[in-house]
Amino acid sequence: GENVEQHPSTLSVQEGDSAVIKCTYSDSASNYFPWYKQELGKRPQLIIDIRSNVGEKKDQRIAVTLNKTAKHFSLHITETQPEDSAVYFCAASMFSGGYNKLIFGAGTRLAVHP
Amino acid sequence: NAGVMQNPRHLVRRRGQEARLRCSPMKGHSHVYWYRQLPEEGLKFMVYLQKENIIDESGMPKERFSAEFPKEGPSILRIQQVVRGDSAAYFCASSPPNRALEDETQYFGPGTRLLVL
Numbered sequence: 001g002e003n004v005e006q007h008p009s010t011l012s013v014q015e016g017d018s019a020v021i022k023c024t025y026s027d028s029a030s031n032y033f034p035w036y037k038q039e040l041g042k043r044p045q046l047i048i049d050i051r052s053n054v055g056e057k058k059d060q061r062i063a064v065t066l067n068k069t070a071k072h073f074s075l076h077i078t079e080t081q082p083e084d085s086a087v088y089f090c091a092a093s094m095f096s097g098g099y100n101k102l103i104f105g106a107g108t109r110l111a112v113h114p
Numbered sequence: 115n116a117g118v119m120q121n122p123r124h125l126v127r128r129r130g131q132e133a134r135l136r137c138s139p140m141k142g143h144s145h146v147y148w149y150r151q152l153p154e155e156g157l158k159f160m161v162y163l164q165k166e167n168i169i170d171e172s173g174m175p176k177e178r179f180s181a182e183f184p185k186e187g188p189s190i191l192r193i194q195q196v197v198r199g200d201s202a203a204y205f206c207a208s209s210p211p212n213r214a215l216e217d218e219t220q221y222f223g224p225g226t227r228l229l230v231l
Contacts, residue, residue, distance in 0.1 A: 006156075032218065043205065043222040044157065089156055099145060100209070100218045101170060104156040 002027040004092050006105025014113055019080050021108045023090035024072040030092040032100055033066060033073045038107075039086045047088075048075070080112045118143075118208050118223035119188075126229045127196050135191040135226045139208030146189045147220060148181060151203040163189060164211075196230045203227050 003026040013019050034049035050057045050064045050073065057064050066073040077084055087107045093100040119138040127133050139146050144165055149157040159173040163183040174181065178196075183189040193200055207220035
């Protein structure tokens with residue numbers, strides 16, 4: 001089955017710096033890669049996703065890149081702000097049979113210091 | 115348009131009791147997923163249901179855990195004879211009934227935090 005590795009487990013940056021979180025997946029059939037942000041005690045919230053027919057996607061300060069050959073994808077946050085502090089989870093799934101079974105990474109705890 | 119609703123938000127049970135967790139998907143959504151999150155860990159897939167059907171329960175423990183999504187009413191995750199190791203946050207997510215990959219975004223509920231004493 002699918003396995004997702006996520007690095008680093010913790011990341012500390014100064015406000016205004018960039019943050020990069022990397023994930024690798026094992027199942028080459030996976031075709032959907034969302035990223036979720038989870039604040040303490042809150043629900044995971046989708047911040048960006050990418051499908052396997054796209055190599056890069058950007059939404060304001062957030063971008064995601066996908067390398068299907070190497071089976072890895074990354075989240076890039078530019079101009080970080082203290083409110084970006086949270087746990088970020090990557091996930092991978094293969095859309096099959098009309099549904100996605102998301103396999104999550106272990107998470108990255110991002111701390112943005114003013 | 116209300117989001118995914120879960121109740122209770124917090125549930126305390128003693129070992130051996132039963133826990134019932136409820137999830138109401140977003141309006142118009144007919145696909146429900148349940149995930150479990152242990153402290154300081156990622157979310158683990160448990161089960162995927164459509165109305166009146168369990169489609170994929172590959173992540174459900176073989177014993178004590180069951181799920182349903184009746185024609186009317188919320189989806190229920192039921193844990194019988196709870197043990198301390200069941201303490202976790204249980205999240206449900208819903209997605210619309212379309213078949214295109216682009217429509218398969220999952221929206222998460224606020225979760226139920228189960229504590230077993």
